[in-house]
Amino acid sequence: MAILELQIDDAPILRQKAAAVERIDDDLLQLIEDMFETMYAVEGIGLAAPQVGILQRVIIVDIEAHFCEYPLIALINPVITEAIGEELGEEGCLSLPGRRGIVRRAMEITVEGMLPNGKKIKFNADSLMARVVQHEIDHLNGILFIDRLIAEDQKLLEERKEEVEEGKDTRCKIQNTRCQPLES
Numbered sequence: 277m278a279i280l281e282l283q284i285d286d287a288p289i290l291r292q293k294a295a296a297v298e299r300i301d302d303d304l305l306q307l308i309e310d311m312f313e314t315m316y317a318v319e320g321i322g323l324a325a326p327q328v329g330i331l332q333r334v335i336i337v338d339i340e341a342h343f344c345e346y347p348l349i350a351l352i353n354p355v356i357t358e359a360i361g362e363e364l365g366e367e368g369c370l371s372l373p374g375r376r377g378i379v380r381r382a383m384e385i386t387v388e389g390m391l392p393n394g395k396k397i398k399f400n401a402d403s404l405m406a407r408v409v410q411h412e413i414d415h416l417n418g419i420l421f422i423d424r425l426i427a428e429d430q431k432l433l434e435e436r437k438e439e440v441e442e443g444k445d446t447r448c449k450i451q452n453t454r455c456q457p458l459e460s
């Protein structure tokens with residue numbers, strides 16, 4: 277296991293499209309292990325391979341600390357096959373330290389991909405899980421959350437900050453309590 281170097285800010289690799297994984301081998305499994313170690317070291321909840329300098333379509337997500345029922349997952353060649361609704365939520369990114377923004381994302385998604393054991397998986401995700409998966413898949417296409425910021429949405433972030441400063445913490449507005457178990 278090793279902690280990998282995070283690609284940040286203007287690193288060119290963050291703007292490149294990652295290639296599909298063609299076979300699962302020891303190098304890939306090692307990469308996934310190292311990605312988990314790297315993500316936990318910086319207390320992240322999701323990470324895509326380009327963020328550690330590898331242009332392959334691999335993402336990991338672990339939101340258990342926030343939302344109980346979604347187990348941690350590593351997904352190879354993930355694809356969103358269905359997207360429903362729209363939801364605003366605050367995001368940051370391990371590759372863009374210190375930056376936050378309100379991003380419009382699909383509320384519920386269906387995701388297909390492969391697990392590290394080679395098994396195909398298809399599952400539905402909502403709330404934070406849907407948001408993180410969409411954010412990480414964006415990384416595989418060279419897209420960062422700052423590309424998706426719409427000026428009028430950012431007012432919400434400002435209002436929220438003011439309310440937090442005034443002691444009216446509105447964090448719960450952006451949270452959602454529904455969780456769905458994974459289905460394979």
Ligand SMILES: [Zn+2]
Nearest residue numbers: 368369370371
């Ligand atoms: Zn990110």
